[in-house]
Structure formats: structure tokens, C-alpha cells
Ligand SMILES: [Zn+2]
């Protein structure tokens with residue numbers, strides 16, 4: 198006989214199993230609730246886009262575009278590696294700025310990057326993405342960070358916020374020149390990647406994870422010393438507003454983010470609770486990007502994304518593992534006649550909004566009570582031949598095991614109505 202090999206999921210593509218889903222739903226529900234308070238609207242976007250969109254927005258010389266994208270080369274399309282580019286494409290294509298000058302949007306969904314899979318980081322990963330388009334004011338930057346902090350706090354997580362400014366097309370070239378000069382004097386000690394980055398994307402050297410590189414850039418020129426007057430004013434105002442909203446933060450001049458499109462404010466929310474320091478949310482301003490993608494001129498934007506895998510891990514490693522919702526009642530039918538009698542009752546209970554469970558295997562009472570425990574039912578309704586004859590079922594409280602008699606009626610709708618009233622009172 199031929200042996201059938203099990204087909205497994207692709208490396209880096211993970212199932213989110215039923216017992217994990219409650220955690221994911223909790224993250225989404227909390228996020229949606231907070232977004233409502235901040236006046237954000239949801240937008241749903243396609244997963245595939247033209248490859249050019251990402252090359253033009255994220256940048257040709259970034260790790261993402263150079264080596265991490267899932268691209269159908271013959272079709273010129275790519276699985277989105279992040280959400281901002283798609284969201285801006287939709288914003289421009291649908292002329293959203295005409296309808297409302299400032300758009301506050303969010304989207305939730307899977308992204309794809311061909312990276313080495315690790316704890317909390319898959320090749321298909323999920324993000325909650327927030328973007329505010331059309332507002333240049335520094336208060337918006339602070340408001341978004343306050344939103345991020347509120348969301349993470351309401352999820353019960355302890356995070357720290359780091360902030361930096363990357364300047365603008367006016368002041369960044371000057372900084373870049375200074376940085377390249379500094380790096381070129383020390384090329385010998387840089388890692389292979391950073392040697393290359395010195396010419397292609399020198400800012401990325403600042404956040405290289407290799408210890409040698411990290412030590413080497415300690416005394417590198419700081420972007421914060423190179424900001425032009427406007428960028429300086431903006432960044433000062435952001436910090437002032439963070440203070441007045443009571444948002445704790447620290448400055449990190451080495452934070453550059455992996456994407457070319459960032460200007461001015463960038464920020465990351467970090468946790469120590471995943472073994473090493475890891476970002477759970479990150480983003481920044483991208484004031485030139487909309488125009489660069491063919492959108493209206495001088496249209497500013499700022500946004501950030503939260504990694505849902507990491508959030509779920511953090512929530513799961515807290516003690517408060519989120520339990521799936523309990524069933525209200527498990528109906529245990531003993532015998533063929535009882536099965537026929539009970540199925541319509543269960544259907545009517547569900548119609549009336551009750552979470553009702555039963556199975557049709559006609560197993561022993563003991564086996565069915567075990568099943569009632571598995572679905573974590575609050576009550577069980579037990580009906581066998583004797584109960585049918587007496588027109589009296591038994592309702593058992595599954596927590597304290599107390600039992601009461603429960604009169605059965607015809608039609609099923611009537612029994613269901615009486616039972617749902619009883620469950621509501623208990
Ligand atoms: Zn500037």
C-alpha cells in the first residue's frame with residue numbers, strides 16, 4: 198500500500214488554533230474599541246499589489262524590497278510586506294482627501310515577508326495598522342503615540358516608548374554626508390552588511406544588531422543635532438505634547454526604522470518580556486510619500502503598525518489566559534426518543550440567543566457530562582426516557598452540581614423559552 202505523507206504548513210506560515218483565537222479576538226476587540234474613541238475608521242485592503250508600489254514606497258535598497266518580498270515575477274505582483282503602501286494607494290486612488298481633509302484610518306490583516314521565522318515573528322504575520330493622513334501638526338504625532346500606549350496598557354502590557362526624528366529632505370542629506378564620512382573612517386570594523394549599507398543605506402548602520410557595529414556608532418554624529426529649524430520646531434513640539442498628555446518616552450537617536458519613506462518623527466513601543474528587547478509597535482511620519490506615489494502635493498501622513506503575533510505571545514504568557522466563551526447549556530439526551538425530542542429544543546434555544554450544545558452520539562450520562570465540561574457549560578439539561586414520560590427534565594448547575602426539576606412542554610419553542618428565562622435568572 199502506498200504511504201500517504203502528511204502535508205504540513207509552509208515554514209513560517211502558522212495556524213492560529215481555536216484555543217489561541219480568544220486572545221487574538223481580545224486584541225482586536227480592545228483595538229477597535231480604542232479606535233472608535235479616537236475617531237478612526239476601518240479600511241479593508243487587498244493582499245496583493247503591484248510590485249512597483251512597494252519598490253517606490255518602501256525603497257529599492259531596503260532589506261524588505263531586496264530580499265524579503267513574496268513576488269510573482271511573471272505577473273509583477275507582490276504579497277504586501279506591510280500595510281502603509283497599500284493604504285496610501287487606496288487613499289490616492291479613491292480620492293479620499295476630497296471627501297475629508299484629514300483621514301484617520303486603520304486596517305487589520307496578514308502581511309508577508311520572507312524572513313527567518315522566530316518566536317513571535319512568522320513569514321505570514323498580522324498587523325494592526327493605523328494611519329492619519331492630511332495632518333502636519335506635531336500634536337497628531339503625540340496623539341498617535343498616546344493611542345498606542347493606551348491600547349497596549351489596556352491590554353495589560355508594560356511597554357516603553359522610544360522616539361526619534363529622522364529630519365526631512367532638507368536636513369537629512371547633510372546628516373547622511375556626516376554619517377558616511379564617520380563610517381568610512383571605520384569601514385574595517387563594520388560587519389559585511391554594514392560595509393554595503395555605508396553606500397546604499399548608511400542610516401541602517403545605526404540600528405545594526407551586531408555588537409561591533411553598535412559600539413562603533415555610539416559616537417557617530419546624531420541626527421538630532423542635524424535637524425533643520427522646521428524639523429527641530431516640530432520635534433520639540435511633539436515632545437512637549439507627549440509631556441502634556443502624560444505619555445512617558447525616551448529619545449533614541451539610533452532608531453532609524455527599516456523603511457526609506459520616514460521623515461521627522463519615528464517611534465517604537467518596546468517590551469522586555471519576550472526574552473530580549475523587542476518592538477511590539479512602531480511607525481512614524483512620511484510627509485513626502487503620498488506625493489511620491491502620485492497623490493496630492495504636500496499631503497503629510499503618519500502611522501504605525503502593531504505586530505499581533507507578539508501581542509498574542511505577551512498576552513498568553515501573562516497568567517490571564519483568555520478563556521473561550523462558556524456554553525450556556527449542554528443538553529444531554531439519553532436514548533433515541535430523547536434525541537428526537539431534544540434536537541428541536543436546542544435549535545430553538547440557539548434561535549433565542551442561547552449558546553446551546555448537544556451531541557447526537559447517544560452516549561452514557563457520564564460521557565455526556567464530560568462533554569458538557571469540555572464546552573465549559575454553565576448548565577446541563579438532562580432528558581431520558583423516564584423524564585419524557587414524566588414531562589420533567591433535570592437542570593444541573595455544572596458549577597455547584599445542584600439539580601432542579603424542569604417541566605417539559607410542547608412545542609419545543611415553549612420549552613426553550615422557559616429554559617432561556619431560567620438560565621437568565623440563574
Ligand atoms: Zn528638516
Ligand SMILES: [Zn+2]
Pocket residue numbers: 387388389390391402405406407410
Ligand atoms: Zn553591522
